Amino acid sequence: MDSLRIRNSFHGFFEGVGHRRVPSSSLIPPGDPTLLFTNAGMVPFKDAFLGTEPPPAPRCVSIQRCVRAGGKHNDLDRVGFTRRHHTFFEMMGNFSFGDYFKKEAIAFAWEYLTKTLGLSPSVLWVTVFTDDDEAASLWQSVAGVDPSRIVRLGEKDNFWQMGNTGPCGPCSEILVDQGSAFSCGRPTCAVGCDCDRYLEIWNLVFMQYDRNDAGILTPLPRPSIDTGMGLERLASVLQGSQSNFETDLFLPLMEAIGKKTRIPYGRGQGEKDFAYRVIADHVRASTFLVWEGLVPSNEGRGYVLRRFIRRAMQFSLDLALPTPFLPDLSRRFAELMAAPYPELAAGMDRVVTVLASEEERFMKTLETGLPLVQELARSARERGETVLTGEELFWLYDTHGLPVDVVGDWAAPLGVTLDTEGFAVRMGEQKEQGRRSWTGSRASFPLPASRLSSPVRFEGYERLESPARLLLLA
């Protein structure tokens, strides 16, 4: 079943049981400074859950664009390592605003999966929150799930919250057992294990509380339902794929990358495949974020976007992709998304211009900065050390405009780590100096020229990264 049919069947099923179809809202939550990006289908309905705004209808269904990078739900560092995590993905969800509650939510989800899509109950497992006896018994009475397939998990897995504050509640997840070939192989591997065997596809949140700044839970005016199912994960199950990256949502993009490199995807070359996955993921995220009006910057959301672009470029080195590659890949992705998002095409010229300009900018940084980091790593190793000192990081940053996290991305494969605390101390000193003297010049680290394999060129980067945002993705 291709992803377009999945989208249509999901909308169709829930419209059939009285839900109003609501289009995806923006990735950039309007008027919500507490949240970096829309990270779940419920985000646009936050005020409706809180009862401060009327919902579009008592029952709604949507397929919401989401980004999970930075903030409470941050999957940036998982992309490529698991078969199931992206930064940008689409969440299919049905919602009840004080209309139906647990019983119907469970019945709808089970019917959709096992009847409409025809998934065998023999591969399905469900989880419930530790003390949610009601949900556990409804799974048996309404869906006929065997008690041995109902697992109780704690707060980490089965209590959902959008952020540190806002609507939240216990939840119940539906998982697909993908078989032992997907297992991490540990004897303890079971439902709740963080590997890919028991793939969580759908989360049913029983929205009951509002959490305030002090962490206190207040019951919501009317208990509601919020559910979320990852389109890419469901596609991978229904298409019998090895991972989300081998579904129709990704494969054409992988092929487009493959045309630009001699290194093919999926030939068991772990590191190269990893690069393919990260690049494809980041192309998807950057395309939509720029399309929604975001531009790369040094702060907040724009910085996350910048980081996607830079990481894609850094991983492109593993595949020896000739630059520029982002514009082509972004256009290919927009073609793939043309059916569900007909509005995408009109904004693509701008998207491509923004991506091309950022790619060109960062290419210069890569060309000058990478040899410096390689050289520092080499001499550290020669000294029998595995750390780049705070002073060295400060020099890279202050004189060459190289942000610490970019250096971190490069350093790991070179076998060195970063003394980020030393760097923070050095940054603090600089700030202090700056306060004392407005006329102070930029400090430079007296690195002996002999330690550098290429002459140091001062590029005069017009922008310096703010220390505040260095912590953003920490």
Ligand code: ATP
């Ligand atoms: P996981 O435990 O696998 O990280 P989650 O519990 O964090 O998932 P939820 O917040 O419950 O995910 O989101 C609802 C659904 O959205 C998940 O069941 C899954 O299908 C999908 N989903 C969540 N995070 C991602 C992601 N990073 N990439 C792709 N799909 C995701």
Ligand code: MG
């Ligand atoms: Mg998660």
Ligand code: MG
């Ligand atoms: Mg989970």
Ligand code: MG
């Ligand atoms: Mg979940």
